[in-house]
Structures are given as C-alpha cells and as structure tokens.
Amino acid sequence: MSQSASVHSAVEPAETPLTPESWGKLGMWIFLAGDAVGFGTLLAGYGAMRATSADWPRPFDVLGINLTALMTFLLICSSVTMVKALEWLGKGDRAKCTMFLLFTALGGAIFVSLQAYEWTHLINQGLHINGNPWGASLFGTSFFIITGFHGLHVTGGVIYLLSIVKYVANRPEAAASYNAVEIVGLYWHFVDLVWIMVFTFMYLL
Amino acid sequence: MATAEHKHPNYMAIFWYLAILTVTEIAVIYMPLAKFTIGVLLCALALGKAALVAMYFMHLRFEARTLGMVAVTPLAIATLLVFLLLPDGFAVAKKSEVKKAAATVPAKP
Numbered sequence: 001m002s003q004s005a006s007v008h009s010a011v012e013p014a015e016t017p018l019t020p021e022s023w024g025k026l027g028m029w030i031f032l033a034g035d036a037v038g039f040g041t042l043l044a045g046y047g048a049m050r051a052t053s054a055d056w057p058r059p060f061d062v063l064g065i066n067l068t069a070l071m072t073f074l075l076i077c078s079s080v081t082m083v084k085a086l087e088w089l090g091k092g093d094r095a096k097c098t099m100f101l102l103f104t105a106l107g108g109a110i111f112v113s114l115q116a117y118e119w120t121h122l123i124n125q126g127l128h129i130n131g132n133p134w135g136a137s138l139f140g141t142s143f144f145i146i147t148g149f150h151g152l153h154v155t156g157g158v159i160y161l162l163s164i165v166k167y168v169a170n171r172p173e174a175a176a177s178y179n180a181v182e183i184v185g186l187y188w189h190f191v192d193l194v195w196i197m198v199f200t201f202m203y204l205l
Numbered sequence: 206m207a208t209a210e211h212k213h214p215n216y217m218a219i220f221w222y223l224a225i226l227t228v229t230e231i232a233v234i235y236m237p238l239a240k241f242t243i244g245v246l247l248c249a250l251a252l253g254k255a256a257l258v259a260m261y262f263m264h265l266r267f268e269a270r271t272l273g274m275v276a277v278t279p280l281a282i283a284t285l286l287v288f289l290l291l292p293d294g295f296a297v298a299k300k301s302e303v304k305k306a307a308a309t310v311p312a313k314p
Contacts, residue, residue, distance in 0.1 A: 087213050193255050200248070
C-alpha cells in the first residue's frame, strides 16, 4: 500500500458498516432522521395543542379532503416513478432513468401548484396564520406552518431532482450515477412519507 | 458491484397497497364509529403506509438493522413529546375554563 493510500484510509475508511455502498447514503439517512425530528416535533406540538383546545375546528369541515386526497395520490405516484428511475438505471438505461426522474419532478411541481391553489382558496375563505372564523387561531398557525414546511421540502426536492437529472446526463456510465439517484430517492420517499402523516393528522383526524 | 446486486421489490404491488390504504383511510372517516376508534384506525393506517414506504421504497428492509433503528428513533421521540406536552396543555385549558366560569358568575351587589 502506498503511503498516500494509507493516510487516506486513516482519514476516511473505505466503507461504512451501515450503508456499504457509500457514505453519502448514510449521510442522507442521518439528515432525514434529523429532519424527521423536525416534522415529528411540529406534529406532536399540533396534537398537544389540538387535544387541549376547547374550540379547535374540525379540519375535515374546514379544509375539505377531495383535493388533498388527489395530492396524496399524486405524491404516491411520484414515489413509484422515483423507484422506477432507480430500477432502470440499475439495468443501465440512462434515458429511461432520466425520463422517470423528470416525471417525479413533474409530480412534485404539480403537488406544490395544487398546494398554492389550496392555500389561496383557504386564505380567501378567511383562514389566516393569526386567526380564522371557525375557532382556535392556532388552527391556522399550525396549518400554514406544517403544510408550508412540507411544501418547502417538496420544492427543494424538485430542484434536487432536476440537479440529479443533470448529474446523470453528465455521466456516460450508468453505474457512476446509481448512488446519487438512490440518495435523491431516499429524500423524495421521505417527503412522501411525511405527507402521509400530515394528511392523516391534519386533514382526516 | 452495488448496481447489479441491488434487490428491487415489486414496486407496483406496493403502489396498490398504498392506494388501497389511502382509500380505506377516507372510508374510515365516514364510518359510524366512535371518534376514538376512528382516531386509532387512522393512526394505524398511516403508520402502515409509512412503514411500506420506508421498508420497500426506501429499501430499509434490505439495509442493516441499525439503520432501521436510526430511522425509527424520531418516531419514538415525537410520540414521547406528545405525552410531555399534554399535561401542560391540559393545565392551561383547565385554568382558562375556571376563569371563564368565574367570569360568567354574576358579581354580588
């Protein structure tokens, strides 16, 4: 072993025990765990405020669920296109991978657009961050903060996905971008997973 | 190589499970059940969907067990936090109730 190689391995071991494929994947998992604590804290705070409030509106009556059910379905579909992108890249087909990555980004963009439409509609109806006609003012506060925080994650995800499309395009070997696509997939599925929770706790319950 | 040996589960099957669970969730809120029962059912269905996404789409099922523990820790923390916050919330709610009751009692002449 050359001297430089031994120094290098002392700084960064060749493989992580948790995710042998790459350190990047472990990094994303740790980031997601931290992000999950963020979302978990918001939802736990929401639950505690709601459980102890005397005049919390029934979300189902105020928010409506038809549009958000569609948004949920859309995000689930975009998770499927994401795994398909990875599957095709695994088979060495970069063109199909790129196509499915773009479908995924499109799904995310439509999701954010529908959310903007929903927000506009609700604001026009009187739901504001500091008050609403139906009851506890914290209802609006928590609604906008939690769905907004999630919407920002989707927006960031769309930008991230588009940057990975470029990453794949710049690498002629499919195997060279497999790791990057798998990592963006982890992020995207996490955003989907969080929406499953938000949809249940903020719209259905 | 990582690419060749990576397992890909049947993603379409997972998609259909998720779609069916979502429809079930919406059906549950229209069911003539007690509010508490509906709440428990919805939580269980949401956790089921989240588990499907994490296990199969995020491949957690095929990863090291310790990575699964890293993923589950935030859920435990959030659940614990609800119980940490509730006593304070109930105390404030009770206080405001007492205040309201005191305000409705007519003042003695």
